[in-house]
Amino acid sequence: MDFREERFKHVRSSESIGPWPFITRTVYKFEDSSVDIWSSRHARKNLILPETLGDEAKTLRGRQLWAPATLNWWIGIIFALGASLFVTASVLTLLPNELETVGLSATQVNAVYFAGSIPFTLAAYLQLYQSNHSQPAQGEGKKTDRPTIFLGWKPANIGWISCLLQFLGTVLFNVNTFDAMIPSLNWFQQDLFVWVPNFVGSVFFLASGYLAFAEVAHAYWSWNTSNLSWWVVFVNLLGCLFFMASALCAFITPGPVNETAVTLATLFTLVGAVGFFVGAVLSLPEASQTAS
Template identity: 35%
Template sequence: MRARPHRLNATIAWLFMIGSACFVIGSVPAYANATGGWVDGITYVVGSVFFTGASYLQLVQAQSPAATAVDEVTQHDPARVRLWGWLPHDRSWLAAAIQFPGTVFFNVSTIAALTHNATAAESDRYVWRPDLYGSVLFLVSSVFAVLAVSRRFFSFEPRSFPWRIAWVNLLGSVLFMASAIAGYVMPTTDALVSTRLAVAGTFWGAVCFLVGAALMFPTWRREVASATAATSA
C-alpha cells in the first residue's frame, strides 16, 4: 500500500483534531443540557471513532520510514507504508502501538455509556473500566512519546515542536486519567467520585490533544524543510 507522506500526516492531524473537538464539545455542560444525554453521548462516540482512526494511521506512519523521511519533493510522492509492523525497540512506535488499543477502549466506554438506567455496578464494569484502561494506555503512550523526542525525560526543549507535542499530549493524558478516576460510580450512592473533576478533566485533556494535533502541521513543515536543506547541502 502507498500513501503520500504529507497527506498521511495531515489526515492524522485532522482526525485527532476532530476527535478532540468532539470530546471538548461533549464535555461542555451547556451542550449536554441543550442536546440531551443521548446526543451528547453520540458526540463522544464519534470523537472516539476519529481518535481510533487517527491512532491507527499514526501507528502506520511510525512503522513506515518512507512516510516520514521526506523532503519538499518526496513528501508528495506516494511512499510504501506498512500496515503491520513490530518495532519494540523504537520508542515512537511503542508510543503509537500502546495508544491504539487505548482508543479502542474509549470506543467501548463511550458506546457503553449510551445505555440508560444502568446500575452503578454495570456503569463501573462497562463504562468506567474501559475508560480507565484507555486512560492508562494513553498515559503510558505519552511517556514513551516524551522519551522518543527528548534526551532525558525532564529535558527542557521548548523550541522543539516534537517536544511541545509530546508534553502537551502527556498533560492531556494526565487530565484524562484524572477524569477517569473521578468518573467512578460509587455503589453506595450511585454518584461519581467527582462530577466536576470528571468533566473538567475530559474538557481540558481534550483541549490539550487538540493543541497537540494542531502542532503537527508546523512540526511537519519544519522537519521537511530541514530534510530539504540537508539534501541540498
C-alpha cells in the same frame, strides 16, 4: 545498493543517546568529516530535522497550516476533529441548562463522545501505520520498494510502542463511549462496561504520551521550549494526564451519585481534550517539515 547504504560504510564514529533501553538520537561522523543525524521521531514521521533545514525553511514556512499531501497533516487534522468533539460534549455536560435549551439528552451527548472517539482511533492507527515504515538508524536508506505493513512488530522502537499503546487506548475509548450510550445501567454495569475500558485506555494513553515525550526529549525528562516537536508531545502528555485524572474520578460506587466527582471527571476530560486539540494544531506546522 543506494548512496545512503554506501555512505554508511564510511562511518568513522557515532554517538547515541536516549532513555534506556531505547536509542532516540544518533550522530554519525564520517571519514570525510561530514555528519549525519538520525532522530527517532523525525525518522518515524519522515520529518526534516530542524538543524538541517537550511534554505528549505522559507519554503516550508509557506505551507505550515496547509499540507494535505502529507500523512502527518492528516493525522493532525483528524486528531483535532476528535478532540473538538470531546470538548463539545464536555462543555455540554458541564452546562446542563444550555443542554436542555438545545434539546439534547445525556445519551445524545454521550453519542458526541463516541463520535469523537472514532477520529481518535483513525488518527492513532495512521500513526501506528506510519511507525511501521519508519527509517532505520543506519544503513538501509529510503527504499521505495518496501512492503506495506499494516500491523508491524517493533518492540525495540520507542515511537512504535507509543503509537501502539495510543491506538489500543483509542479502541478502548470506542468501547467505553459506546457503552455509555446504553440506558439504565446500574452502578456495577457502569463500572464494568464504561469505567474499566476508560481507565485501562487512559493508562495506555498516559504510557504512550510519556514514551512520545521521552522520544523527543532523548531522555526521561527535558525542558526544551524552543523545539516545536517538544511542545507537541509535552501538550499531548498533559492531555493524557488529565484523561487519567478524569478516569480516576469517574469510578462509580453504590448509593447516591457523587456529583462533585462526576463534575471533576467531566472537567478533567475537557482539559485533556483541549490539550490534545492544541497538540494536534501544533503538529500542523511540524507536518510542514515532512520530507518529500
